[in-house]
Amino acid sequence: MGQKVHPTGFRLGIAEEWRSRWYASKKDFGKLLVEDQKIRQFIKKKYQFAGIPKIEIERTRDQVVLLLHTSRPGILIGRKGQEVDKLKAELEDLTGRRMELKIKEINAPMRNAKLVADDIAQQLLKRGSFRRAMKRSLDQVMEAGVYGVKIQISGRLGGAEMSRTEKATRGSVPLSTLRRRIDYGLTEALTPQGIIGIKVWIDLGDITEEDNTDGTNAKTGQASKKPKKTHKR
Incomplete structure (x- = not known):
């Protein structure tokens, strides 16, 4: 349930x-x-x-x-x-x-879940492949320096007779951790075959990090980047 x-x-x-x-x-x-x-x-x-x-x-x-x-x-x-x-x-x-x-x-549109969902919807309206649109968006969002992204598309995908749901994830998106800033966006694409719903979740990091809600650093105004992991030998 x-x-x-x-x-x-x-x-x-x-x-x-x-x-x-x-x-x-x-x-x-x-x-x-x-x-x-x-x-x-x-x-x-x-x-x-x-x-x-x-x-x-x-x-x-x-x-x-x-x-x-x-x-x-x-x-x-x-x-x-x-x-x-x-x-x-x-x-x-x-x-x-x-x-x-x-x-x-908004200086970093690919760090905003609603704008990412709108971009996928525009690709679907132009009769683009939903798998290609999801993969492209996942790559662009991760390049923008986020911790994780999840995309879910539901509807008559590819003009199929029966509707279904497809999901794709990169990185980690901890939905139950309150200290994480999870940006969420929902958009509906009105295609000739029917309505396709697009949901996007983006993990922007902890609330202790000095970032604005639009994904930019509060001091510099530039797009924040995910810190690189260091490996100890």
């Missing part, structure tokens, strides 16, 4: 931060929670090719602050910031609240 726990929710408050950070009364909480979901769905649908794996929302009394993590900030910003102003106006019309947008670039 398999009992699965969501890797992000399991580590909230320990190795992961809350995606929505605000306080509301019992009467307003549900309404604001639905509003957060509408904002996320609107941005992801409008900018699905901008590489936005995470949207953080903070609220004050009179405005909403959005922090958009993206691997392609140029698409979001636009020429002379026109795209940002347009998105801000559309979100204000959607919610009726004053918006403030902040954009944070």
Whole structure:
């Protein structure tokens, strides 16, 4: 009997931060929670090719602050910031609240599970082989300097009549160790044969290591590398 726990929710408050950070009364909480979901769905649908794996929302009394993590900030910003102003106006019309947008670039996209899953989905939509896509992604993620990666693809793989699940792993991905920062991403590829689900787990190391959530070193801003093992003779 398999009992699965969501890797992000399991580590909230320990190795992961809350995606929505605000306080509301019992009467307003549900309404604001639905509003957060509408904002996320609107941005992801409008900018699905901008590489936005995470949207953080903070609220004050009179405005909403959005922090958009993206691997392609140029698409979001636009020429002379026109795209940002347009998105801000559309979100204000959607919610009726004053918006403030902040954009944070992801320097190491292959260390982000959601972006890796999106990349595999794009390859499957182009009728690429799922085995080749998995192997290529595994190699690229391990080259980015992580401790381990696991990829799971489910659906009518290769146009087969019956759906099945394929898994591939490199390195170690300890899902039950709370001090490990396990990045998790889920994407669905809408192929002509049906929906194919792609799940990715990436082990970014212990929470004691001075890394940001986007996989970059907090001091230098560069992509962190896995320390080399030394062998004693």
